Amino acid sequence: MNAIEVNKIRKVYNQRDVALDGVSFTIKEGESVVILGHNGSGKSTLFRTLTGFEEPTEGSVTLLGREVDPGKRRHLRETRKKVGMVFQAFGLIDNVSVFQNVLFGALGQVKFAPATYSLFASDALRTRAMECLDRVGLAHLSERRADRLSGGQKQRIAIARMLMQDPEIILADEPIASLDPKAGREVMDLLAEIAAERNITLLMILHQIPIAKRYADRFIALKNGEVYADGEVSVIDEDFETALFGNSGPKEEPPSDETPQPIEQEARKL
Numbered sequence: 001m002n003a004i005e006v007n008k009i010r011k012v013y014n015q016r017d018v019a020l021d022g023v024s025f026t027i028k029e030g031e032s033v034v035i036l037g038h039n040g041s042g043k044s045t046l047f048r049t050l051t052g053f054e055e056p057t058e059g060s061v062t063l064l065g066r067e068v069d070p071g072k073r074r075h076l077r078e079t080r081k082k083v084g085m086v087f088q089a090f091g092l093i094d095n096v097s098v099f100q101n102v103l104f105g106a107l108g109q110v111k112f113a114p115a116t117y118s119l120f121a122s123d124a125l126r127t128r129a130m131e132c133l134d135r136v137g138l139a140h141l142s143e144r145r146a147d148r149l150s151g152g153q154k155q156r157i158a159i160a161r162m163l164m165q166d167p168e169i170i171l172a173d174e175p176i177a178s179l180d181p182k183a184g185r186e187v188m189d190l191l192a193e194i195a196a197e198r199n200i201t202l203l204m205i206l207h208q209i210p211i212a213k214r215y216a217d218r219f220i221a222l223k224n225g226e227v228y229a230d231g232e233v234s235v236i237d238e239d240f241e242t243a244l245f246g247n248s249g250p251k252e253e254p255p256s257d258e259t260p261q262p263i264e265q266e267a268r269k270l
């Protein structure tokens, strides 16, 4: 089955700024795919349309066999429950414990407001939260406040939180852009292992070509809002990089100030 189907998506802002221009692709269940492209090529807009945070001007998106329609809120919420998201800026709640952060990953499945949530969470959910923490190797930090963690630990907690959703698709938007190389490799190893062991479809935006080649099977390159190339990562060479990014190569990301991106604020409301 196809996990993701993107059909002739066009997104025009302010009736003149074309961010996506007829983007189509399909991603099979269990595939691991990286989106590449220079700044402004449309990667973030594509992610926002995939999850219904942005309505395409034309075209359609289907996730796990269900059409993504921002107008149908309940239907969309059901679809999003199966889509785990990981962001550059982690999106954790700083002043509560690691355990509570992970528990909040199941918020879509219960009725309580976040403030009272951890008081009323069932034993089954608590046990699952500890299992998710254990899977990312950080069960021993469950009682620590989230803002007292390193960047790599924060991202692993964000992954544990996402696992509470039991996702079938993971969308990772520059998951290691704020991390040093060692922490970045650990997070990528973890994401890749989890995706492989659970047959989760993994779609990532990455800027580092060597990382993309190591962790994805396939790439989709965007250029000026169009699919410039789509194929196996093994074909990416220096000539291709130059053609895609110009002579300067992909832009280095500045260190993150951990300000949540708009999509994260939206995602937290779910």
Ligand SMILES: Nc1ncnc2c1ncn2[C@@H]1O[C@H](COP(=O)(O)OP(=O)(O)OP(=O)(O)O)[C@@H](O)[C@H]1O
Pocket (backbone or CB within 6 Å): 013, 014, 017, 018, 019, 037, 038, 039, 040, 041, 042, 043, 044, 045, 046
């Ligand atoms: N809300 C918006 N209003 C108007 N134009 C927008 C909006 N969001 C994105 N754009 C424009 O759409 C184009 C694609 O932007 P997008 O953020 O999707 O690119 P990107 O590949 O994610 O870039 P980056 O790598 O810098 O994050 C850009 O020209 C951008 O200026």
